[in-house]
Amino acid sequence: MTEQAKKYETLLPHVGQRKTVQRQMLLQVLEEAEGHLTIEQLTERIQSISPPVSLSTIYRNVELLTDMGLLRSNHLPGEGNTYELADEKFHVHLVCQSCHSVTHLKMHQLGTLLTDLVEIAPFHIGSLALTVTGYCTSCWHHLSEKMSKREA
Amino acid sequence: MTEQAKKYETLLPHVGQRKTVQRQMLLQVLEEAEGHLTIEQLTERIQSISPPVSLSTIYRNVELLTDMGLLRSNHLPGEGNTYELADEKFHVHLVCQSCHSVTHLKMHQLGTLLTDLVEIAPFHIGSLALTVTGYCTSCWHHLSEKMSKREA
DNA sequence: GTTCGTGCAAATACTTTGCAAGTCG
DNA sequence: CGACTTGCAAAGTATTTGCACGAAC
Numbered sequence: 415m416t417e418q419a420k421k422y423e424t425l426l427p428h429v430g431q432r433k434t435v436q437r438q439m440l441l442q443v444l445e446e447a448e449g450h451l452t453i454e455q456l457t458e459r460i461q462s463i464s465p466p467v468s469l470s471t472i473y474r475n476v477e478l479l480t481d482m483g484l485l486r487s488n489h490l491p492g493e494g495n496t497y498e499l500a501d502e503k504f505h506v507h508l509v510c511q512s513c514h515s516v517t518h519l520k521m522h523q524l525g526t527l528l529t530d531l532v533e534i535a536p537f538h539i540g541s542l543a544l545t546v547t548g549y550c551t552s553c554w555h556h557l558s559e560k561m562s563k564r565e566a
Numbered sequence: 567m568t569e570q571a572k573k574y575e576t577l578l579p580h581v582g583q584r585k586t587v588q589r590q591m592l593l594q595v596l597e598e599a600e601g602h603l604t605i606e607q608l609t610e611r612i613q614s615i616s617p618p619v620s621l622s623t624i625y626r627n628v629e630l631l632t633d634m635g636l637l638r639s640n641h642l643p644g645e646g647n648t649y650e651l652a653d654e655k656f657h658v659h660l661v662c663q664s665c666h667s668v669t670h671l672k673m674h675q676l677g678t679l680l681t682d683l684v685e686i687a688p689f690h691i692g693s694l695a696l697t698v699t700g701y702c703t704s705c706w707h708h709l710s711e712k713m714s715k716r717e718a
Numbered sequence: 719g720t721t722c723g724t725g726c727a728a729a730t731a732c733t734t735t736g737c738a739a740g741t742c743g
Numbered sequence: 744c745g746a747c748t749t750g751c752a753a754a755g756t757a758t759t760t761g762c763a764c765g766a767a768c
Contacts, residue, residue, distance in 0.1 A: 432742055432747060453732085468750045473733060475748095480643065481663050486699055489641020491632065494732080500699065508689045511633050519687060525678030531698070535671060537660045540700035546683070547638055547652065548692035584722060584767050605757085620725045625758065627723095646757080 416445055418484055418499055425482050436467050437475050441484070441499075449518040450488055450496035450507070483540050490516045490545075500541040507545045512553035568597055570636055570651055577634050588619050589627050593636070593651075601670040602640055602648035602659070635692050642668045642697075652693040659697045664705035 418441055426433055443459045444451065451459070453472060460467050476497050479485045486500040490507060492514030498505065506519040524542070532539070549557060570593055578585055595611045596603065603611070605624060612619050628649050631637045638652040642659060644666030650657065658671040676694070684691070701709060 427743095430747080434741080434748065436749075466750090469732095470734075470751080471749055483663055483699070486697075487641075487643055488697070489639075489647060491639055495641060506683070506687070508687060511635055511692065517689075521682070521686070523682065525676075525682055527677045527679045527696075530673070530675065530677055531658070534673070535658070535660060535698070536703050537669075537698065538701040538703070538706045539698055540663065541698075543697045543699075544679075545638075545640075545695045545697070546687070546689065546691055546693075547635070547695075549690040551688050551690070554690040579768095582722080586723065586767080588724075618725090621757095622726080622759075623724055 418445065418501065421484055422479075422482075425484075429482070431478070435464070436471050437479070439464060439467065440472070440475050440479065444485065444497065444499050447498075450490070450493075450498040450516075452494050452496050454494075456497065486541055486543055488543060488545070492516070502541075505541075505543045507543070508550070509545060509547050510550040510553055511547055512549055512557070515550055517550070570597065570653065573636055574631075574634075577636075581634070583630070587616075588623050589631070591616060591619065592624070592627050592631065596637065596649065596651050599650075602642070602645075602650040602668075604646050604648050606646075608649065638693055638695055640695060640697070644668070657693075657695045659695070660702070661697060661699050662702040662705055663699055664701055664709070667702055669702070 419438075422437070422441060423433070439460050440456065443456060443463075447455075447459070453469075453476070456476070457467070457469060457472055460472070476485060476487070480487055480497070483500060485497050486505070487495055487497050488507060489495045490509055491511075493516055498518075503520040503522065504524050506521055508517040508519065510516075528539075528542075571590075574589070574593060575585070591612050592608065595608060595615075599607075599611070605621075605628070608628070609619070609621060609624055612624070628637060628639070632639050632649070635652060637649050638657070639647060639649050640659060641647045642661060645668055650670075655672040655674065656676050658673055660669040660671065662668075680691075680694075
């Protein structure tokens with residue numbers, strides 16, 4: 415059993431909530447995905463492995479699991495709202511401001527960021543996610559070419 | 567003239583686009599706000615200083631300015647999509663997973679994070695935003711109390 | 719004058735909600 | 744059993760689009 419599944423079992427009774435197939439499927443799909451999924455992708459994958467789960471149930475449960483701290487939601491331009499496991503790793507999203515593609519990355523070290531943060535922020539930290547905006551290598555090339563033509 | 571306004575003037579002709587009152591108002595409102603604003607808040611503030619700007623224009627322009635790298639969009643749970651200036655500072659959002667309140671924070675140093683990132687990511691970095699999920703101090707207190715009662 | 723931008727209204731897409739029936743503990 | 748969940752359909756929000764008119768260069 416994975417770390418997140420264990421937390422799920424442990425936390426549910428504490429808030430007076432129940433273990434259901436639908437919730438387990440959500441977690442399972444996100445574990446297998448190893449990254450962020452939109453509501454649409456989640457729904458597709460859940461439908462493909464088992465009895466249908468209604469959209470509203472998915473919406474209700476991603477919210478519940480997010481509030482329990484098991485998932486994290488990210489709205490990424492061009493992709494809509496997405497969800498991913500809120501595990502111990504540090505999640506980074508690279509968003510290209512030209513083609514809107516998104517790359518997911520997990521880092522294992524954060525340098526001194528965390529300790530700096532704890533000092534200045536009055537907050538009980540659960541998990542962290544970094545969004546980097548800029549240009550993917552491919553768009554950056556196109557852009558550079560355009561610029562040099564313009565100057566010529 | 568602010569840094570962002572200067573970039574705005576410089577960049578526009580490069581992409582064959584024009585300077586309009588509506589776009590200037592958007593930037594101005596966001597500069598004065600010193601933080602993130604929802605589309606709704608943006609609209610309110612723009613209406614209050616000048617001739618009405620239509621919603622669709624606002625949507626079109628936040629997208630344009632985001633793609634130009636002048637703004638950054640953040641979807642924050644409970645607040646919907648928000649926009650803020652993508653300036654040289656490092657933006658941090660603290661999101662409480664219980665009450666969904668969001669606190670905005672600007673940091674001046676990132677420790678070694680940036681250099682680590684440059685090493686591993688094939689990407690031309692524009693700006694960075696960190697989202698911290700956890701509990702605000704007030705919700706954390708309530709939660710702790712609940713937990714200790716349960717154990718008693 | 720030509721190209722780009724805006725406003726309006728309509729079309730889409732996305733998300734939430736009420737309620738009866740089904741499940742979990 | 745009683746409390747919590749689900750599915751469905753309907754309501755509510757949020758966002759995008761087409762097109763005629765107006766503005767910038």
